[in-house]
Amino acid sequence: MKQKSYLLVTDLDNTLVGDPEALKSLFTFYEERDFNPGLIYVTGRHLHSAFSLIEREKLPFPDILITDVGTAIYHAPDWSEDKTWAAWVSETWLPEDILSLTKNIPAIVQQKLPHQKRISYTVHSGQPHIVDAIQSTLDTHNIPCHFVYSSGRDVDILPERSGKGKAVEYVLREYAKKDVRLLLAGDSGNDAEMLSLGYPAVIVGNAQAELSKLPSHTLLYRAKGYYADAIKEAWNYFYPTVQK
Incomplete structure (x- = not known):
């Protein structure tokens, strides 16, 4: 993943997943352009539940899967758990x-x-x-x-040391390219910490009302589109694309 110049860091339910046509359009959008982003899924689901969703929705498998609201981190391709993170949060x-x-x-x-x-x-x-x-x-x-x-x-x-935001910070520090360009995406209150890290981020148009309370800043985009359409909308906003 350290070779990737772009990263999509996204919640699953009601963010990336929710509209099959929008999901297909998003990944077609990436395939047709010069972007080949690394993928980090950040979910409230536990590992097996996340895998079930990935398989049911035919999602591409991510490079890293953050589960249980940021309490566990797993690496492709063998899905071994990050032991350093596990020890730190459980202490x-x-x-x-x-x-x-x-x-x-x-x-x-x-x-x-x-x-x-x-x-x-x-x-x-x-x-x-x-x-x-x-x-x-x-x-x-x-x-x-x-x-x-x-x-x-x-x-x-x-655990007090965990949460989606802290887990994403750890993964970016340990596994991402130093100058990587990324987009964070979420829809509910358990995404708030992650969306407030100060990186380009999108609140999808179908988000829970609780995210309306997040303070606005230049790197927080409030999309009109829903689900994966919102991610594509925000990607075009932050990273205007050029056709191959």
């Missing part, structure tokens, strides 16, 4: 304490996961005070964590 991670403290909070359903890289809950709609109660409980007991609320229903409790 202060206390999943059993979190589960114990949150088990009696009402109106939340724990998401079934194959591991404890993150603790995730679905909050019943219309009860944002429950989210405050979860965060307050963790703060009161001085639990080190990174707390993310997104899409009006999803609560992700992550």
